[in-house]
Amino acid sequence: MKSPRWLLSVCCGLLISLGQTGLSLAADMAVKTFDEDQAANKDCVGCHINVTPGIVKQHLDSPHANTKKFEDEVRCHDCHGVEHKTMEDFAKSEMPTAETCGECHKKQLKQHKAGKHNLGWMVMKSQIAWHGQPGAITEKGYRGCSGCHKIGQKGLMGVTDGNTEAELKYDGGKEASGYRYGNAQCDACHTRHSFRKSEAKDPRACSNCHMGFDHPQWEMYTSSKHGVVWGIEGHLEEERAPTCQTCHLMEGNHEVRTPWGFLGLRIPTKENVLAIIEVAPSLKEPLTTLAAALPSGNYIDVDDDPQWTLDRALILQAAGVLDASFQPTERFVEIVVQAQAARGPEEFNELRTQMKANCNKCHSMGFVNQHFKASDEIVKAADHEFAKAISAVQGLYKDGLLQKPEGWKYAPDLLQYYDAKTKIEQELYLIMLEYRQRTFQGAFHVSNDYMHWYGWAPLKTAVNTILEEEKRMRAEHE
Ligand code: HEC
Ligand code: HEC
Ligand code: HEC
Ligand code: HEC
Numbered sequence: 001m002k003s004p005r006w007l008l009s010v011c012c013g014l015l016i017s018l019g020q021t022g023l024s025l026a027a028d029m030a031v032k033t034f035d036e037d038q039a040a041n042k043d044c045v046g047c048h049i050n051v052t053p054g055i056v057k058q059h060l061d062s063p064h065a066n067t068k069k070f071e072d073e074v075r076c077h078d079c080h081g082v083e084h085k086t087m088e089d090f091a092k093s094e095m096p097t098a099e100t101c102g103e104c105h106k107k108q109l110k111q112h113k114a115g116k117h118n119l120g121w122m123v124m125k126s127q128i129a130w131h132g133q134p135g136a137i138t139e140k141g142y143r144g145c146s147g148c149h150k151i152g153q154k155g156l157m158g159v160t161d162g163n164t165e166a167e168l169k170y171d172g173g174k175e176a177s178g179y180r181y182g183n184a185q186c187d188a189c190h191t192r193h194s195f196r197k198s199e200a201k202d203p204r205a206c207s208n209c210h211m212g213f214d215h216p217q218w219e220m221y222t223s224s225k226h227g228v229v230w231g232i233e234g235h236l237e238e239e240r241a242p243t244c245q246t247c248h249l250m251e252g253n254h255e256v257r258t259p260w261g262f263l264g265l266r267i268p269t270k271e272n273v274l275a276i277i278e279v280a281p282s283l284k285e286p287l288t289t290l291a292a293a294l295p296s297g298n299y300i301d302v303d304d305d306p307q308w309t310l311d312r313a314l315i316l317q318a319a320g321v322l323d324a325s326f327q328p329t330e331r332f333v334e335i336v337v338q339a340q341a342a343r344g345p346e347e348f349n350e351l352r353t354q355m356k357a358n359c360n361k362c363h364s365m366g367f368v369n370q371h372f373k374a375s376d377e378i379v380k381a382a383d384h385e386f387a388k389a390i391s392a393v394q395g396l397y398k399d400g401l402l403q404k405p406e407g408w409k410y411a412p413d414l415l416q417y418y419d420a421k422t423k424i425e426q427e428l429y430l431i432m433l434e435y436r437q438r439t440f441q442g443a444f445h446v447s448n449d450y451m452h453w454y455g456w457a458p459l460k461t462a463v464n465t466i467l468e469e470e471k472r473m474r475a476e477h478e
């Protein structure tokens with residue numbers, strides 16, 4: 001796509017840069033007039049055609065350099081500033097943030113900021129397991145957790161950053177300033193320097209992050225009938241099968257959020273908690289206190305019963321989100337309230353209703369309801385198995401067969417991930433982050449193999465191993 005403008009920019013730019021052997025013509029002032037604007041751009045392009053030819057080509061072929069109106073053309077310095085002009089002073093160039101894109105794309109910025117992706121960095125840092133890692137794993141460079149989680153905004157302060165109020169705070173750019181690269185967020189789906197809508201609409205654009213161990217949505221999607229049909233017919237104008245974007249960025253809305261969320265948990269309602277007292281009267285006192293702090297309401301679709309609420313309470317306890325007497329901890333504040341890892345009834349119901357209406361564009365409502373009911377029931381069944389395993393390990397701590405490791409606040413602690421010290425707790429961690437996730441995520445994404453053979457089957461194996469190991473440890477202790 002070599003437009004005349006492409007040639008114009010490169011040719012003039014080359015002449016200018018040859019003429020000054022690397023020194024910029026643009027005056028030492030901020031770009032103000034259209035002519036100056038053009039001149040600065042030619043400098044960048046003219047020098048960079050040699051320095052980073054790939055970037056220049058991508059930019060000149062992109063929608064930004066080929067806008068409908070000539071005056072709207074987006075130039076290198078719109079995103080990188082004008083301070084850097086020579087071969088040597090490139091450290092003066094600025095690296096864009098989402099706000100830079102937002103100067104021209106207000107709507108998308110606003111939606112993105114309101115959504116779950118914006119919290120990505122903060123949720124990563126909310127994990128005790130992250131703080132326990134050596135610098136090679138956590139520092140700049142984006143090779144592990146941070147490589148995917150940089151889609152979130154840096155500098156959002158939760159409890160671990162010393163902000164103990166329930167409201168999330170922003171440090172005004174302090175944390176981001178310590179990182180030269182990786183603050184653009186929007187380039188997670190619209191990669192530089194072509195910044196295309198078509199790229200972001202392709203489900204493969206999500207696959208570098210939404211894959212693998214604990215969230216194999218890409219693998220589940222491509223092994224579902226939806227993904228298979230997309231694979232066969234995917235590049236047709238009218239898509240018969242939905243993509244990730246059809247279901248999660250409906251009408252181009254950048255605010256991604258799902259009812260169950262990553263952890264497949266919900267905030268228990270007042271009614272949920274009070275109902276447990278009937279099955280576990282000995283817990284009346286702590287449960288009444290807990291209920292007072294919770295929202296009132298009902299979850300649509302989901303067939304809540306007291307056993308399930310109790311199972312979920314045990315999971316939250318093993319994650320250190322509820323303490324030994326079922327009271328919310330600082331993790332509840334940081335992970336559930338600030339990082340929004342679980343939804344209350346109002347939000348859950350609204351998101352679920354939207355999601356179903358979207359399926360209803362292609363399927364009947366009866367079909368859709370049945371799918372959601374079946375998938376909700378899977379979360380319930382998985383939680384019940386998980387809770388059995390948790391109780392067994394909690395019992396070992398209570399009876400002194402396991403000792404709380406030094407420096408740990410809670411034990412067992414699912415959020416210590418693979419730093420768990422015993423075989424039995426390693427199994428528990430795998431249930432939480434691998435098997436249970438695959439079981440329920442596979443159900444919702446209609447991947448039968450992930451739901452069953454990569455999810456439920458190893459989940460059951462791990463529960464059996466834990467119960468067997470508990471028996472062995474008790475026998476040895478006697
Ligand atoms: C005279 C040549 C020249 C001009 C003019 C020039 N650059 Fe550069 N730029 C460089 C060189 C050399 C580098 C370093 C490349 C490398 O490390 O491989 C660089 C690096 C950069 C970087 C990356 C910095 C980093 O830390 O990784 C950006 C962004 C950049 N230039 C943008 C611009 C913009 C925008 C303009 C116009 C306002 C511009 N450049 C004008 C030569 C130039
Ligand atoms: C100076 C204003 C400006 C800035 C800054 C800017 N854009 Fe754009 N962007 C535009 C214009 C203008 C268009 C093209 C509209 C048109 O087609 O005429 C566009 C188009 C787009 C498109 C749609 C392209 C397509 O395939 O149709 C995407 C995606 C996009 N921009 C993303 C970004 C991202 C990401 C950033 C930040 C890294 C960014 N923009 C920064 C002005 C800007
Ligand atoms: C391959 C990319 C990738 C890596 C590596 C990665 N994550 Fe994630 N993480 C994701 C994605 C994608 C999600 C959202 C998954 C979902 O909702 O199903 C996520 C979700 C999370 C959540 C849950 C957020 C919530 O609100 O429910 C936490 C916490 C988290 N990651 C922490 C970490 C930590 C800590 C590490 C490193 C030890 C890590 N992640 C490594 C991609 C990654
Ligand atoms: C729409 C905004 C936008 C425009 C226009 C733009 N860039 Fe960039 N550029 C980015 C983003 C986003 C990054 C990634 C920043 C990061 O990782 O923090 C980047 C990174 C870079 C880098 C360093 C990283 C790398 O991959 O080497 C260079 C060099 C660079 N740009 C040069 C240019 C040049 C030259 C032009 C004009 C031909 C240009 N950019 C136009 C947004 C833009």
Ligand code: HEC
Pocket residue numbers: 098101102105108109110112117185186187188189190197200201245249251252253254
């Ligand atoms: C999670 C992936 C993802 C991220 C992150 C993302 N986008 Fe998008 N963006 C999309 C998708 C998908 C579309 C196409 C939506 C549609 O038309 O259905 C899109 C479309 C756009 C468009 C074109 C809108 C139009 O209708 O022409 C612009 C502009 C844009 N995004 C800007 C941004 C900006 C700015 C950011 C950062 C604040 C951003 N995007 C972050 C996925 C993403």
Ligand code: HEC
Pocket residue numbers: 116117118119120121123147148149150151152188189200205206207208209210244245248249256257258259260261262
């Ligand atoms: C750079 C990595 C990355 C890319 C690319 C990416 N995501 Fe994400 N996504 C994440 C991370 C990390 C989280 C967890 C953020 C959090 O919990 O705050 C997440 C969370 C989500 C969630 C929220 C789940 C919940 O908790 O309710 C949805 C939905 C989602 N992503 C969909 C998408 C879609 C669709 C695409 C592609 C258009 C995409 N993402 C591209 C990293 C990515």
Ligand code: HEC
Pocket residue numbers: 203206210215217218219221226242243244245246247248258259260261262352355440441444445
């Ligand atoms: C047919 C619609 C559909 C498609 C296609 C789809 N999803 Fe989902 N997704 C769902 C439903 C339904 C849920 C669960 C909703 C709930 O919580 O009630 C979900 C949940 C999620 C979640 C939250 C955790 C989980 O897995 O339950 C993430 C993240 C996510 N999807 C990402 C993706 C990505 C990435 C793709 C593409 C590779 C994709 N989805 C394809 C419908 C879809």
Ligand code: HEC
Pocket residue numbers: 225226229239240241242246247355356358359360361362363368371372446
């Ligand atoms: C753009 C249209 C479209 C949307 C939106 C859509 N689907 Fe589908 N769905 C299809 C097509 C096409 C098939 C394949 C039909 C077949 O199996 O005969 C399919 C198949 C299915 C199947 C059967 C898979 C099997 O193995 O038999 C289920 C279950 C399903 N969809 C659920 C959903 C749910 C739930 C949603 C919303 C979260 C949804 N779909 C959204 C088009 C869509």
